[in-house]
Amino acid sequence: MESPIAANYKARAGAVNLENKILLLQWMENCNIHLVQVNGQRKYGGPPAGWIGKIPPLGTEIYIGNIPQEIYEDKLIPLFQSVGKLYEFRLMMTFSGLNRGFAYARYTTVQDAELAISRLHGYEIQPGRRIGVHRSIEKCHLELDGLPFYLDKVILTTVLGAVTPDLEKVSLFASPNMDMRNLAVLKYNSHQAATMAKRVLCEGTLSLFGCAIKVEWLKNVMKKKLYCKNLQKPHFSISQMFTNGDPAPSGVHCLYLICEQLNLGQPVYKIKFLSLGSHGWLRFSYQVTIPGYSDQFTGYAWLIGDKLIPTDKYEQAKEIVALKILAKLGYIDD
Numbered sequence: 001m002e003s004p005i006a007a008n009y010k011a012r013a014g015a016v017n018l019e020n021k022i023l024l025l026q027w028m029e030n031c032n033i034h035l036v037q038v039n040g041q042r043k044y045g046g047p048p049a050g051w052i053g054k055i056p057p058l059g060t061e062i063y064i065g066n067i068p069q070e071i072y073e074d075k076l077i078p079l080f081q082s083v084g085k086l087y088e089f090r091l092m093m094t095f096s097g098l099n100r101g102f103a104y105a106r107y108t109t110v111q112d113a114e115l116a117i118s119r120l121h122g123y124e125i126q127p128g129r130r131i132g133v134h135r136s137i138e139k140c141h142l143e144l145d146g147l148p149f150y151l152d153k154v155i156l157t158t159v160l161g162a163v164t165p166d167l168e169k170v171s172l173f174a175s176p177n178m179d180m181r182n183l184a185v186l187k188y189n190s191h192q193a194a195t196m197a198k199r200v201l202c203e204g205t206l207s208l209f210g211c212a213i214k215v216e217w218l219k220n221v222m223k224k225k226l227y228c229k230n231l232q233k234p235h236f237s238i239s240q241m242f243t244n245g246d247p248a249p250s251g252v253h254c255l256y257l258i259c260e261q262l263n264l265g266q267p268v269y270k271i272k273f274l275s276l277g278s279h280g281w282l283r284f285s286y287q288v289t290i291p292g293y294s295d296q297f298t299g300y301a302w303l304i305g306d307k308l309i310p311t312d313k314y315e316q317a318k319e320i321v322a323l324k325i326l327a328k329l330g331y332i333d334d
Contacts, residue, residue, distance in 0.1 A: 016096045017070045027074035046088035056087050059110040061136040068126050069098040080105045083119050084112025138191035141218035142198055145175050147182040149235040150258055152329045158294050164197035174232040182234040251322035265291030271317045280306035286321045297325050
């Protein structure tokens with residue numbers, strides 16, 4: 001007797017490989033298997049039900065190629081579970097509901113991954129059709145080239161972390177390919193996270209902060225430069241923001257323009273004057289919040305203020321604080 005799930009699917013599914021799709025759904029129902037489809041792939045586990053502990057280490061993922069397009073997880077997962085416990089299985093899918101001919105399986109141990117490669121590489125999954133099973137090249141690093149010079153690492157981490165989960169580290173350097181542009185190296189906690197991030201950035205963020213950004217896997221030549229520390233410090237130049245020949249603006253105005261460029265919201269200054277020292281020096285505390293920036297800026301500073309009216313004291317204190325923030329962010333020398 002046909003299950004309710006299979007009957008419902010049959011009523012609304014297209015004709016492409018319908019029989020095997022229904023068998024897949026029956027297997028899922030019988031084995032209580034849950035699959036999630038997102039971003040062109042269908043995933044089991046990651047982690048599986050009842051898993052306690054960390055994600056398995058590098059070396060536990062394998063790549064499976066030459067899969068017939070009409071074969072699904074009801075055939076693949078039991079086959080790869082036969083050699084060891086699966087932490088995750090990901091089958092790449094087309095819009096029509098066929099698989100794209102390859103998948104990734106992550107085991108809980110490196111030993112099981114190696115066993116799967118030795119036992120299942122060349123396995124005849126259909127008459128005359130043998131799958132290839134290899135160690136996955138688990139790339140975890142992306143490079144973004146062409147970033148505007150006025151972006152700092154904290155802002156970039158905040159923005160990218162919001163749209164690409166599992167971002168572990170951002171490193172920022174001067175672009176070796178473009179004048180007054182920067183290059184970022186992004187490290188993710190897994191190959192899957194890096195793959196999804198690359199897809200999101202390529203498909204959704206072709207233009208970042210008004211600049212065309214090139215998103216690629218970290219190339220070997222760049223890896224060597226990183227290892228040998230041959231990359232230059234990132235470009236930071238306030239003067240590049242002003243091209244009309246006017247005199248350089250104040251620190252307060254520079255910070256205002258940078259926040260405007262990055263859509264961060266404008267700085268909110270809280271300044272409290274504390275005590276008057278010798279020779280007219282006036283001590284004050286400050287607290288500055290920029291709405292779209294993750295850190296708050298606090299501290300103490302001095303100005304010569306014994307002969308200033310309150311309004312001038314406040315404006316001078318703001319200027320000193322703005323210059324301190326610009327220096328902390330790397331836009332000017334401290």
